[in-house]
Amino acid sequence: MATLYVDNRIYEVTEGKNLLETCLSLGFDLPYFCWHPAMGSVGACRQCAIKIFKDESDTTGRLVMSCMEPVGKETRISVNHPDAEKFRKQIIEWLMTNHPHDCAVCDEGGSCHLQDMTVMTGHNYRRFEYPKRTYLNQYLGPLINHEMNRCIQCYRCVRFYKDYAGGKDLDVYAAHNHVYFGREKDGILESEFSGNLAEVCPTGVFTDKTLKQHYSRKWDFTFAPSVCQHCSLGCNIIAGERYGELRQITSRYNGDVNGYFICDRGRFGYEVANSPKRLLQPQLKNDNTSFGQEFIINDISELIATSNCIGIGSPRASNESNFALQQLVGKENFFAGLSKQEYQLNQTALKLLQSGVAEISSLKQIEQYDAIVTLGEDLTNTAPMAALAVRQAVRKEPVENAQQTINLASWHDAALREFVQHEHGALFIFHPHATKLDEIATKVTYATPEEIASEGFRIARNIESSADSDPIAAALLKAERPLIIVGTSLFNEDLLNAAGALAHSLQKKGKTPGIFIIQAECNSMGLAMMNTPSVEDAFYKFENNILIVLENDLYRKFPAQQVDELLNKCKQIITFDHIKTHTNEKAGIVVPVGIFSEADGTLINNEGRAQRFFQVFIPQNEWLKESWRWLYTLKALKESTAIDENLSLGTVQQDLIEALPQFKGIEQTAPDEDFRLNGQKIPRSPHRYSGRTAIQANINVSEPKPLEDNDSPMSFTMEGFRGIPPSSATPFFWSPGWNSVQSINKFQIEVGGPLHDGNPGVRLIKPAFTSEFKLSSNKTSLKANEWLAVPIYHIFGSEELSAEADSIQELTPAPYIALNQSSIDKLGIKENEVITIELNKETYQLPVKFRPEITDKIALIPYGLTAMGYIALPGIISIK
Amino acid sequence: MSETLTYWIVIIGILFVLLNVAALLIWVERRMLALWQDRLGPNRAGPLGLFIVLADTLKLFFKEDWTPPFADRNVFVMAPAVVVICVLLSFAVIPFAPNIQIVDLNIGLLFFLGMSSLGVYSIVLGGWASNNKYSLLGALRGASQMISYEVFMALSLMGVVMLTGSFSLHAIVEAQKNCWFILLQPVGFVIFFIAGIAETHRLPFDIPEAESELVAGFHSEYSGMKFGMFFIGEYLGITLISAITVALFFGGWLGPAFLPPIVWFIIKTTGFILFFILLRASLPRPRYDQLMEYGWKVLLPLSLLNLLVTGGIILLLNQP
Amino acid sequence: MISLIRSIWLTFLHLFHKKETIQYPEEKVQLKPRYRGRIVLTRDPDGGERCVGCYLCAAACPVDCIALQATENEEGRRYPEFFRINFSRCIFCGFCEEACPTYAIQLIPDFEMAEYVRQNLVYEKEDLLINSQGKYPGYNYYKVAGLDAGVKGKGEGENEEPPIDRHSLLP
Incomplete structure (x- = not known):
């Protein structure tokens, strides 16, 4: 002190x-x-x-x-x-001499750090009368807009983009008073974190291009704290609505999860909520008339009351929705909407976290580890924010050394970077193909998933025997805090076992290793924790039964032919979903439900942290309610009990922890609906929210009563408590004089530290020590014309929901197959030539891409692209 | 004509005239205020804008008669009636003309004082029953103001009573045949008139209402005809104080014989009513503490002194 | 006491003064040019819409009776997609005019907008937009802004230097 x-x-x-x-x-x-x-x-x-x-x-x-x-x-x-x-x-007067007269047409206006600082310093009149410097802008892709005139040369953009996030293509050009921040030439920004430029830039040089299409000022939004739905990390986000449309996602600081930033998939994937693929009206098969709610609900309730139902839960539905479906159909009839393989992977991942062989690392904690091994996970594309954290982690050791050598504090950014140069700490990457993190890795090994697993087992054995000949084992043993990052993206259970064995061996050597497991979807962990068997086990039950599918597209999980056959066997199919999917096309009754911005619920992220997402607004369309609300109504109708018109999320959570005690703690993710501050609710809108008496005046000049929210202590208006609300229920960051995101300072106990009353989220997994892991991996043998098809992930396109967003569709790659030089030579083909492959009895025609680094006999096929449909990965393909 | 019938005609006649006068005062006040403020006032509805009275009344009748859910319902409904009843009862003893008086009580003056004091219940109960902080504050102010000004209102009249030797208003008017009491009791008149303004809680003494401080004071929660009753009560109060002032100090119906006595009475009363309105147009409202201080520290001693001097002079003159 | 009587007397004398009342509608009111009446949206000297949809008027409005949505044409020029004023709420305070950075929204000397149906007091952009520059002739926001919105190129505006060559290191 x-x-x-x-x-x-x-x-x-x-x-x-x-x-x-x-x-x-x-x-x-x-x-x-x-x-x-x-x-x-x-x-x-x-x-x-x-x-x-x-x-x-x-x-x-x-x-x-x-x-x-x-x-x-x-x-x-x-x-x-x-x-x-x-x-x-x-x-500031100097900084403002060249700043254009743009505020009225600048997207940053109203949430602009430059505006705030100008007002704070009291500069209010431009005395400088000479001409202003101007720049030409660049096209930076569909996500970020460039308006270089507004630049004040603070260098934050390149410091974030290059130094912090490891981007290569944004830099500073020209010199002295006309430096230029941009790319070498027009083109799409390559970094996965380019969206953060909009928040990092103190003025309007880099702004959110998707917001531009439906622009609103910060003060006009209705915000709610939310959780990103586009990968398993559960980054905290703020979602903003205006005129009944989701319009903007910004990062919400959480010192344990995402910190100040989010990735571009999380920031721009929201457009799915406004895409033409949204389900807005119920559909009855072969019937195009419109129906009242009563009709459909009664129809369904009659159906489910008379015959047996099978419920299929989803890894992208909230815990409450999955639970509500389980309650409706009964525990024995509820199945996880995953293939057996995925189900097994998720369960193994959960067991590994529960085993206690390693400390469960949170996303932000990754930055504290000094040696990292990733086993078969392309972090940049499956969990981008983890890649950003790894980039910070590898700087830890050299920076600490530098600090000691030149005696500088850790915040002396420029000096330390100058001293450290390209040194970095231990990072070992095992992956079938090159990843963006390779450039900072100590050693990269390209191998098949099976080989990676056996490498893992081998290192584990070397650690136990303290074999110095293995540099990786030695580095891990030397490290103070080693971390193992593994995941389910390669669909190989042995990778998880290998990670477990590795952690266990380190533990035996007196280390406290950390583990970080990437999963497929935003609530994969929540579904795994429900411990419900895979639907694959229940296929035999489908015949003449009613199938209820919750927010899930079975055509992404199983081969189309198989699903077709299965669905044809069912007596009736009822689906609840927010986007149009192949499954919905087949369904007899499709009930539209609210997407994350229109719903309340909780998700459990990859480290077992339960996090609450709040409804941003109540849509005009009365169908768009949470799935759990529909399912509870159906349950009441089925059991002929009274429908609870005021059903709140709290009630569902109480039922949930009563039925499934492993979810205990989920109710503490946010203050309950009766929570008040000074007797007031927490307003979702800033106090300067405009247009209340005119927004709906074209429909009716008499204003309706504001809508009420009985799921949360927040109001849908600007009225309520003005101050710092509980961290989990902070809809937006604003403080007097601080209109930009920089106002986060005021919400933290100390700058960069946790938020007042702690970072949001409750960890539900309490490790108990067990250490039973399989210690060897399988080996697949391949014939001459066979290749091992391994999935390759793309940040834009591999995830189901964000893939429907307009701007992301623009960045989604077309389907392809990637082979290495020897494979191409062997097949006698050229790059971009379309070849025919056969996989799991299906044939595909794909253009060839050349990837020099992958090993022989591996073929990379992009995972999850809408254009490709389901592909049985990993699998063995034969090329004709 | 039997005596009873005459009696009823007088009662109904007076009631009719009074209620019409009260209604008409709405128009009179608005026009007069306008004229004193260099405006024209309501001049659109009907001749000289007279129908504004009708419009106002109709409006009051058709307004939503709202009793707030938090109010004490029975008292809330009763309160506005009290003020009108008290004021109307006071008119029973007013001698409009030698033969137009409902009842000539030998304690007429005391009856008037009693009735006008009861009027304060209307304010206190109304303010209390509204269950609203502004109303309650208004009611408290009303009560204290009434109690304070009541004291010397009565005392200031004692001079008149001494000069007449009777409490009967008829007798008091008769006693002014030779000389109006305004000449004998100028101080008494001034004190009584000030107390009278306070009694009707008219500007500048509208402390219980004080719309710039207390929304609308004791009647904040009132609407429709219940508010209308307070409204009418106030105008009746003005008429009452004007009439009683005329009776006590300005010779009542007395006047040169070319006009009938009732007309003299009406002319004099109208003059005072207009003076009431002029006061509203010209004087600002004192602070609450100023009002109380003025009452207790200036007017009360003054009225006692007036009583003493009057008594002394009467004793001196009547010495055998 | 004397002053009270004096003020009563002076007030009384006003009975005989000339009255200020104007007998509208028989007599018309002479309105000053800066009278705050009907709200209009004006155009710039080139005939383009002045409003750039910056939302400042909506934010300044104390009764929140302005709602709009900004949009852009293919040249990047901002304009309101819709612009709605609920005149049944408007208090004609003129804050919107003061807040407007482009002189687009202006209050003009006209107050005769009464309606029998309240719904008719909701004005849309078509009702508000006039074919005039209003009180501030000659001003074109896009000429002085740094943005290239099809009105002038980068560096061609008033008080602007030609664009920097970012490949040059010369001073």
């Missing part, structure tokens, strides 16, 4: 942090541009100047940049010293 005198008032602060973050943590309003809590200080913008005094008797002091000055044992500063204020005002 150190003592800080700010204008002669005493504060107890942490020694060694910089003065800027200390002042912000203490609640002072100090302007800054180039500093970012996640990226440290470079002292480039000169905006955060303060006065520092030598001792008590020093009255003159000297101006310093607070972001570059550490807190000493006893530091005396003045934040509002006239000299400092004058200096800051002058700096």
Whole structure:
């Protein structure tokens, strides 16, 4: 602890942090541009100047940049010293000399850090009368818009894009007062994290291009805290609605999960909610008339009351919806909508987490590990934010060394990067093909999934025998905290076993290894925790029964022919879903339900963290309710009990933990619906929300009563508590004078630390020690014209929901097959030539792509692309 | 004509005239206020805008008669009636003309004082039953104001009573045949008139209502005809105080014989009513504490002094 | 006391003063040019819509009676897709006009907008847009903004230097 005198008032602060973050943590309003809590200080913008005094008797002091000055044992500063204020005002005046007169047409306006800082410093009149500098813009792809005139040269964009996220194609060009931030030439930004530029940029140079198509100011949105649905990591997001349409996703700070950033799939995948693929009206097969709700609900309830039902749950449905279906059809008739293989993988993953052989790492904790092994997981494409965390983790060791050598604090970003150069800590990647993380890896091994698993077992044995000949085993043993990252994306259970064996061997050597398991979908873990068998086990039951499919497309999980046959056997098929799928086309009755922005629920992410997502708005379309609400209504009708009109999520959660005690804790993911602050609800809209009396005036000039939310303590209006709500129910970040995302500072206990009253989310998995793992892997043998088809994932396209988003469709690759040089030579084909392959009795025609790094006899086939449909991966293909 | 019939005709006649006068005062007040503020006032509906009275009344009748769910229902309904009943009963003793008076009580003046004091119940009960903080504040102010001003209102009249030697209003008017009491009791008149304004809680003494501080004071929660009763009660109050002032200090119906006595009475009363309105147009509202201070520290001693001096002079003159 | 009597007397004398009342509608009111009446959307000197859909008027509106949606044409010029003012709520405070950075929304000296049906007081863009520059002739926001929205190219606006050559290191 150190003592800080700010204008002669005493504060107890942490020694060694910089003065800027200390002042912000203490609640002072100090302007800054180039500093970012996640990226440290470079002292480039000169905006955060303060006065520092030598001792008590020093009255003159000297101006310093607070972001570059550490807190000493006893530091005396003045934040509002006239000299400092004058200096800051002058700096911003210089920054503003070339800033265009654009605010009215700039998407950043109203949530702009530059606006906030200009107001904060008091600069309000442009005295500089000379011409303004201008730039030409670049086309940066469908996600990010470029308007270079607005740049204030803070360098945050390249520091994030290049230094933090490892991007290659955004850089700074030209010199002195006309530096240019952009690409070498027009083109789509390659990084998976480019969307964060919109949040990192303090002004409107980089903005969200999808938002531009239905632009609203920040103050006009109705926000709700939500959880990303596009991979298993469960990044926290803020979803914004205006005029009944989901319009924007921004990251929601969670110090345990995603921190300040989210990936582009999470940020731009939301467009699925507005896509033409959305289901908005119920459909009865061979019947195009429209129906009232009563009709369909009574129809279904009659059906399910009279005959036996089979319920199929989904890894992308909330826990409550899955549970509601289980309640409706009965435990013995409820099955997980996964293939047996996927089911087994998820169960093994769950067991591995529960086994206690390793500490379960959270996403953010990855950054704390100093040696990492990834076994068959292309993080950048299956769990992008984990790749970003790994990039930070490999800097840990060299940065710590550098800190000791040149005695600099960890926030001295530029100096440390200069010193570290391209050094990085231990990262070992095992994967069938090259990944983006290879560039920072100590060693990369390209191998088939089976070979990777056996490598894992081998390293485990080497660790146990402390064999120095194995560099990987040695590095893991040398590390203070080794981490094993594994996943289900290659559909190989042995990989998980190998990870378990590896962790176990490290544990035996006295290490506390961490484990991080990537799963397929946003609630794969939740479904695994319900411990329901795979639907594959129940295929024989389908005959003459009613099938209820919940938010699931069976055609993505099983071969089309098989599903066709099975569905034809059923007496009736009822589906609940929010997008049009092949399964829905086959169904007799399709009930549309609300997508994540229109529903309340909880998801369990890959580390077993239950997280609540809140409804953003109540759609006009009365069909779009949560699946669990429909299913509870049906259950009441089936059992002829009264329908609970005021059914709340809390009630469902109570039923859930009563029936399935392993979910205990899920009710603590958010304050219950009766929670009030000073007797008030938490408003979903900022206080400057506009147009209340005009939005619906074209329909009826008398305004309707605001809609009520009985699932959460939040209101759908701007009225309610103004202050810091509980972290799990914070709909947006705003603080007086801080309209941009930078206002997060005010919501954290200390800058970069946890949110007030803790980071949201409750971990449900309590490890209990067991260590039974299979210790060897299978070996597939291949014939001459056979190749092992291995899935390759694409951040844009491999995930079902985000693939329907317009901007993401633009970035989705066309189907292809990738082979290496020897395979191509052997087949005598050229690149891009269309070849015919046979896989699992299906034939496909795919253009060939050349991947030099993959081993012989491996063929990569993109997973999950809508254009390809179901492909039995991994499998053995024969090429004609 | 039997005596009873005459009696009924007088009662119904007075009631009819009074209620019409109260209604007409709506128009009179609005026109007069407008004129004193360089405006024209309501001049559209009917001749001289007179039908505004009709429109206002109709409006009040057709307004939603709303009793707030949080109010004490019975008291809430009763309160507005109290004020109208009290004021109307007071008119029973007013001598409009030598032969137009409903009843000439020998304690007429005391009856008037009693009735006008009862009127405060309307304010207190109305404010209390509304169950609203502004109403309650208005009611409290009303009660304290009434109690304070009641005291010297009665005291200021004692001079008149001493001069007449009777409480009967008829006798008091008769006693002014030679000299109006305004000349003998100027201080008494001033004090009584000020107390009278306070008694009707008219501007500048509308402390219980004080719309700029208390929404609408004790009748904030009232609407429709229940509010209408307070409204009518106020105008009847103005008429009552004007009439009683005329009777006590300005010789009642007395006047040169070229006009009938009733007309003299009406002319004098109208003058005072207009003066009431002029006060509203010209004077600002004092603060609550100023009002109380003025009452207890200035007007009360003054009225006692007035009583003393009057008594002394009467004793002196009547010395054998 | 004297002052009270004096003010009563002075007020009384007003009985004989000339009355200020204007007998509308027989007599018409002379409205000053800056009178805050009917709200209109104006056009720039080139005839284009001035409104750029920045939402500031909506944010400034104390009764929240303005709702709009911004959209863009293929040249990148912003304009409102719809622009709705609920005049049954409007209090004619003029904040929207003050907030407008492009002089698009203006209050004009016309108050005769009464309707028998309240619904008719909801004005859409077609009802608001006039073919005039209103009180501020000659102003074209896109000429002074940095943005290229089809009105002028980068560096061709007022007070702008030609675009930087980003491949050059010359001063």
